[in-house]
Amino acid sequence: MRTLRGVAAAPGMAAAPPALLEPASASGAPHLALDAAVTEACRQLDRLGARLRDRGLPDESEILEAQALMAADPELLEAAGRRIAAGTATDDAIVAAGEEAAAVLEGLPDELLAARAADVRDVAARIARAVRGEAPPQLSRRSILVARDLTPSTTAELDQTLLAGLALEGGSPTAHAAILARALGIPAVVGIPGLLAAASGAAELLVDGNAGLVMLEPGAEDRQRLAHWETELQGRLDAERALHDRPLATADGHRVMLGANIGSPDDASPALRAGAEGVGLFRTEFVFMGRRRAPDEQTQAVAYAQVLRAFGERPVVIRLMDIGGDKPLPFVVLDPEPNPFLGVRAIRLAERDPELLSTQLRAIVRAAAEAGVPRPLIMAPMVADLADVRRVRALLDEAVAAVGAAVTPQLGIMVEVPSAIVVADQLAREVAFFSIGTNDLTQYLLAADRTNAALAGRQDPMHPAVLRSIASLVAAAKPHGVPVAVCGEMGGDPAGAVILTGLGVSELSMGPASFGAVKRALASVTLAEAQELAKRCLDAPDAATARAWVNERLAG
């Protein structure tokens, strides 16, 4: 037995004989002219893209759809056509033209585009195969695929029932092949020096995508680990499936509302499919970005109404624009600021120029009227004190009057400026809800710029200062019956979700991808246990210690 070390790229374990992809074999199909070969390649790529889409992998399928566009690229075909006219064989001509285009992309000072170069070469090779009438490479039995590198289209094309695992000599965890392997649930290890030479004579390989190891001729101990993993995996899959249709709750049935964070109308239906009970944070910046002029009331209303309609009776919290100097817009004139996160942003912009905010408020009121939502939930970001709330309230009242609709908006605030927590008892008398933005709250409370990588270790909201702030907010909100939600990343973190529930937060909103893990974590503790853990963490010396305590409990 011999163990090779690489980089873990997709979790899981599997053992099977190694397979090098069979070199493309002549399929008996006739040679094709360039045009026909391009049509065939596009057809294959579209089919593979559709297959991935059917499997619930829209992002990955779009990679293949982008490749289909490359295959039919007029400039690529023109370059190949010139070579053919000069006497080059058709398959060589398309490969050379692809190489030329790939070289251009590789010459750009941009890492993401270097990956596109590989996509172009892959497309050209596919067309060349079609020209020669060759079938795509395929596995002949259940195997661990061993290769130097693998293109996404090849990965997608392989019979998934035969692909037990993936071991690559090259590649990185961010390569498409790794992303696809993760999405398809195929264990993968990449970046394994000496793999091809070592694996060529082996009868069996074990890929450990959790640890980033590949075992040649695995022994009894490895097999035992594999069996253990398979049992554990089955248990986890069963648990997540069972939880999908169940609400977010503790083991003893204490319910916490599960909201989705969304950034555009396109995010609405995936969030609903994932089981969101509502939207805890609808970011509205998308409607302002990339424009030369501010979007008018109608444009905004259409976008907001789309989301409100999609969610029907379920609550949608629309956050007012959080725009500032960190992302300058052509129609928002700002003096240069040394620190835009502490600058004139979000509702602070309205003090100087209320029209931008007023237009948005009218658009929301109008959207609510059109979508039949009588009490739309509006959230103001960057509120520091009661005067801020009253300023937004006054603009909101004007907006309701201007639109003249029978709509009663509920104004809540995003709690991220620490001063808002200090005066929370004042705010609680005048707002409909609190929603904590834990990322910004943490950076403001700990005076640690979250865009500064050197301070990344100080950005953990499990810090006792953040937890105590949340506890005091919950206490201030309670007598007034104001619900406290969390829409920052902490809510989507299993350990964070347990502690927040223990602190009395009644709604967690997060990216839908986190739903499963958060449901599982919360279902593993009772409310009393979550409360006890939270109480203990309030006295932790730092965030890392608190996190370790919670993880220890969740693992046990």
Next chain:
Amino acid sequence: MAEATITVLNRSGLHARPAATFVRTATGFGADVRLCNLSRDPGRMASAKSMLAVLGLGVGHGDEIRLEATGADADAAIDTLLALIAGGLGEGMAEATGE
């Protein structure tokens, strides 16, 4: 000829998926549509209907691009492409903001 200048503000610029959306839309018009990346190489124009040419401009987040179109539906092509870019090319833009 119709023309316009706009800043590309979706997360990853005119990379794979957003570029595909852009090219697919441009291809739907009869007009000849070309663009250049003012922030990187203002002298180099590329066809908006060629995925490889668009990728080759290396348009990243925050880059300013110039669109030009000639032909019967040139105005419609420019308006549609501007709206598409303004809308984020089907890609989220707000990930890094707020909370």
